Amino acid sequence: MRNGVIAFRRDGTIALMNDEAYRMFGLTPSGRDVGRPFADVLRDRQEIIRVLSGAFELSHLPNRAELRLKELDRVIGYTLSQVKDDGGTPVGAVLFFKDLTQVEQLEERERLRDRLASLGEMAAGIAHELKNPLAGIEVMAGLLRRQVPDSKDAQSLLADILSEAKLANAIVVEMLEFVRPVRLQVERTDLRDVIQQSVTMAESKVPRRDVIVRVNIEAGLPMIESDHHQLSQVFTNLVANAFEALDGKGRITIAATTTAIEADPAFAGIHPPTPAVLVEVADDGPGVPAELTDRIFNPFFTTKVTGTGLGLAIVRKIVDAHDGRIDVSSTKDTGTRFRVTLPVTSASGWFK
Ligand SMILES: Nc1ncnc2c1ncn2[C@@H]1O[C@H](COP(=O)(O)OP(=O)(O)O)[C@@H](O)[C@H]1O
């Protein structure tokens, strides 16, 4: 970050103003400003004029002070000093300043991270506390159901209570999963098992009805180092979403193939590509509208009436923890395809 400088004489005329100063104040540099009163040149920046005007009036000049330029949404840190002649008489003054906007943004981001961390803890706490009363509601509604076997109205109300309580419980469980930090229990994992299990789990969450599921695993696909349980979670969520999108009819294709993750371009030629597997989960459903694809991974983003919006957020978190990649392509005509790339050996497993 470079510094801005404005020097001016006792009579208020500018002796020097560098390019950085023009840039920070949002003004166009002009060689003709030297010799003009700063009150003219900076007339659109009244905050600065006020600071400069204090140069010969204040007994203590500001040192490392901060100023917020509201219209520019910029923060500067500045020091104002007098320039004296040999006899000690002030003949002018200099304002040195620095753009602190970036520094501020970094601090702001830090604060946000802290806030999110404590929010996560709080959410985990609340979710945990909710589990017991919810289980209580489910149990007692179940008991009540047996006590009024003949009342059709009561039965249907109780069925509603039960299904709402189940939904609330599912939200709580997902919320806990989402806020819990990922700790991988890395083992050698056969993706065949993981995918099989995921399809079964997704079926238990969302009725499959007439949806056809095809699984294509490349012959000789290597075992990968991963957390078996958490990886199942990834594909369960993707397949459950596909079931929901297809709404009882259509086709899901899950394919696993060998691939490689290219090294960072900066290291190309130095680090060889990392061996990896690519798992694609594709459905021929209605697709994700283009304007929403950026948001589907955001926590709590959902287009479903009873959705939690946490499924894909959890997917991303687990894939990240495996140093993997995920992306999605979707069109109205062809449906939705999620591509998950996972390194064969997980370096992070050793460090995390
Ligand atoms: N296979 C898919 N087809 C169409 N839309 C999808 C698919 N998968 C995810 N989405 C969209 O992404 C949103 C977020 O998904 P997710 O995070 O799993 O939350 P939820 O399933 O609770 O809505 C869904 O509400 C849906 O709009």
Ligand SMILES: [Mg+2]
């Ligand atoms: Mg989902």
